[in-house]
Amino acid sequence: MSTSPKENKEEWLNRLRDSVSDYKESVPNDAWQKLERQMYGGKMQFLTRRRIYGGISAVAAIVIIFLILPTFIPDSNNKDKGLQIAVVNNNESVVAIADEIKSKKIIADSNHKNDKRAIVDNTGDIAKEIEVEKEAYNNEVVLSYNKQEYNKQEPNKQEPNKEEKIEEKKKEKELTWEEYLQQPQQKENKKQNKDGNWLAFSVGNNGVGTFGADNNVKPQASMEQSLQELPPIDINPVKDIVMFQRPSFLALPIIVEELKLENEPEYRHKQPLSFGITFGKNISSKFTVETGLVYSLLISDVSNLQKNKTVTQTLHYLGIPVRFNWNFINKNKYAVYTGAGVLIEKCIYGKIGDEKLSVKSVQTSLNFNVGAQYKFNKTVGIYFEPGLCYYLGMKDNGSLGEMKNGNFIKSIHSEHPFGFTLQAGLRFSF
Amino acid sequence: MEEQELSDGCRNGNRNARRILYELYAEHMLGVCMRYIGDKATAQDLLHDGFIKIFASFDKFTWRGAGSLKAWLSRIMVNMAIEYLRKEKNSGMLFDDGRLILQGDNTVKEEKLGLYSEPDADKINLIPQSVIMQYIEELPLGYRTVFNLFVFEKKTHKEIADMLGINEKSSSSQLLRAKSTLAKRINEYIKDNEI
Numbered sequence: 276m277s278t279s280p281k282e283n284k285e286e287w288l289n290r291l292r293d294s295v296s297d298y299k300e301s302v303p304n305d306a307w308q309k310l311e312r313q314m315y316g317g318k319m320q321f322l323t324r325r326r327i328y329g330g331i332s333a334v335a336a337i338v339i340i341f342l343i344l345p346t347f348i349p350d351s352n353n354k355d356k357g358l359q360i361a362v363v364n365n366n367e368s369v370v371a372i373a374d375e376i377k378s379k380k381i382i383a384d385s386n387h388k389n390d391k392r393a394i395v396d397n398t399g400d401i402a403k404e405i406e407v408e409k410e411a412y413n414n415e416v417v418l419s420y421n422k423q424e425y426n427k428q429e430p431n432k433q434e435p436n437k438e439e440k441i442e443e444k445k446k447e448k449e450l451t452w453e454e455y456l457q458q459p460q461q462k463e464n465k466k467q468n469k470d471g472n473w474l475a476f477s478v479g480n481n482g483v484g485t486f487g488a489d490n491n492v493k494p495q496a497s498m499e500q501s502l503q504e505l506p507p508i509d510i511n512p513v514k515d516i517v518m519f520q521r522p523s524f525l526a527l528p529i530i531v532e533e534l535k536l537e538n539e540p541e542y543r544h545k546q547p548l549s550f551g552i553t554f555g556k557n558i559s560s561k562f563t564v565e566t567g568l569v570y571s572l573l574i575s576d577v578s579n580l581q582k583n584k585t586v587t588q589t590l591h592y593l594g595i596p597v598r599f600n601w602n603f604i605n606k607n608k609y610a611v612y613t614g615a616g617v618l619i620e621k622c623i624y625g626k627i628g629d630e631k632l633s634v635k636s637v638q639t640s641l642n643f644n645v646g647a648q649y650k651f652n653k654t655v656g657i658y659f660e661p662g663l664c665y666y667l668g669m670k671d672n673g674s675l676g677e678m679k680n681g682n683f684i685k686s687i688h689s690e691h692p693f694g695f696t697l698q699a700g701l702r703f704s705f
Numbered sequence: 706m707e708e709q710e711l712s713d714g715c716r717n718g719n720r721n722a723r724r725i726l727y728e729l730y731a732e733h734m735l736g737v738c739m740r741y742i743g744d745k746a747t748a749q750d751l752l753h754d755g756f757i758k759i760f761a762s763f764d765k766f767t768w769r770g771a772g773s774l775k776a777w778l779s780r781i782m783v784n785m786a787i788e789y790l791r792k793e794k795n796s797g798m799l800f801d802d803g804r805l806i807l808q809g810d811n812t813v814k815e816e817k818l819g820l821y822s823e824p825d826a827d828k829i830n831l832i833p834q835s836v837i838m839q840y841i842e843e844l845p846l847g848y849r850t851v852f853n854l855f856v857f858e859k860k861t862h863k864e865i866a867d868m869l870g871i872n873e874k875s876s877s878s879q880l881l882r883a884k885s886t887l888a889k890r891i892n893e894y895i896k897d898n899e900i
Contacts, residue, residue, distance in 0.1 A: 301732060311720075
């Protein structure tokens with residue numbers, strides 16, 4: 276052995292060159308056919324074509340995701356749209372109006388067997404009477420424009436009270452109903468369709484009422500005509516008040532927020548983020564099978580759980596994905612791919628405010644992603660993947676389980692099984 | 706079909722001649738691409754585009770005796786590979802600030818690099834071709850490119866520097882590191898396999 280490397284004069288290098296100078300690498304069977312097709316079919320060069328097609332595919336996939344996405348994500352502002360129920364007693368007085376869709380329960384009802392229920396939709400176009408089945412519902416919910424104030428009142432104060440004040444949230448200006456009724460035109464359309472779930476009934480009385488589900492208290496309102504015959508109703512949500520334009524009609528002030536069950540928490544979910552360590556096996560230059568570990572963080576702001584306070588719920592999930600990817604661009608350092616697979620996740624830690632949450636169930640989701648990867652070397656790369664997910668087996672009430680106080684635990688996936696995911700991470704390819 | 710006859714056929718756009726040329730040389734040319742690129746999928750694409758170029762520029766080829774056709778084909782493939790690497794360089798992927806990224810162990814001083822043990826030349830022939838190819842393919846990109854151009858294409862450091870847009874000193878340094886890395890791996894192989 277020598278220790279003086281004179282460039283290009285070392286014999287070992289000459290031998291090395293001779294050894295591999297006639298090296299052959301096997302060519303794919305269809306390589307000539309592809310070449311022939313291109314030469315005689317007028318196609319563009321392979322690398323150029325691959326770049327162009329890959330770019331088009333990536334753009335198309337991303338556009339499709341963003342086009343399809345909104346159809347899968349329920350609009351939280353409109354989640355209360357749908358049929359609603361009013362309860363009408365023997366005197367054809369509206370006893371209560373309930374929001375069936377929101378809580379999955381009829382939250383205002385009557386104990387009288389002969390009472391009727393009427394179904395109306397949000398536009399007020401359709402009205403239909405249905406028979407009340409005798410069911411024991413909690414009648415505590417009071418429909419009032421100011422529930423907190425109202426709840427403090429004694430039942431004998433539940434007659435229409437002309438001096439009741441209306442809170443205007445922003446201006447904090449207080450108006451009586453009389454004052455309010457005198458100036459409906461000024462306030463018309465001010466907040467038209469603000470929430471999309473306003474509901475109103477026309478009844479033949481000029482009185483203004485609040486009602487309770489307590490059957491001893493009957494609003495001074497009777498049905499002027501059957502609900503089927505009602506003309507389309509104009510709804511003028513002003514602030515949180517529903518009004519009829521026809522002066523002979525009774526205005527039923529209902530604050531929709533108050534229609535919810537007391538203490539039912541309201542969730543506002545943030546976009547979940549995931550981080551993954553992925554191990555991929557290249558089964559060909561185009562296809563990869565992979566698995567690994569995915570950590571997901573689900574954050575939601577929860578209101579109405581504690582008085583006047585919004586608390587944060589965090590759920591930490593660890594999951595195992597199994598996925599199949601198609602790398603439609605696989606350059607030296609970059610790869611763009613699309614893939615589909617299954618992710619099985621378990622909540623490893625959860626907290627709402629200061630209280631620990633225990634979510635026992637394992638959740639399974641189907642995932643479709645488009646991803647881009649930057650490879651540091653042949654083995655290690657970082658990736659970023661937006662995608663769509665669908666969570667299987669979620670309950671109808673959108674809950675993951677119950678808290679100690681009986682409230683439901685909810686997450687973005689339990690309430691909206693179809694969703695959008697963002698994942699980044701490290702990928703090890705073999 | 707003789708080499709000259711084959712090249713004439715290809716020049717005239719004879720489909721059969723082109724197919725025969727491809728069948729005769731594609732595997733060897735893919736080996737050349739692999740030596741430069743190290744990634745099979747890219748090497749295959751390069752082979753494809755390389756042959757398109759070969760068939761399109763056959764009128765520039767002049768037959769100068771046995772082996773001249775293969776040498777010409779190889780030269781086109783090498784140029785394609787270098788062009789590809791240069792494009793990658795322009796996209797900022799393979800090179801850094803006009804210089805080849807010095808991958809691998811850069812902490813070793815060059816004086817020490819010169820002190821590597823040269824493998825026994827007689828034993829090189831006993832090492833499988835695929836093993837040596839693998840060692841070359843696994844060299845860091847900068848080392849591998851300079852090594853290929855210097856050892857296989859017999860380019861000078863000045864020519865390499867011009868081709869890659871680096872300076873001569875950098876080329877020479879990359880070669881030294883490539884040789885040191887290869888020698889170390891080959892010596893290990895010889896030792897491990899008791900050749």
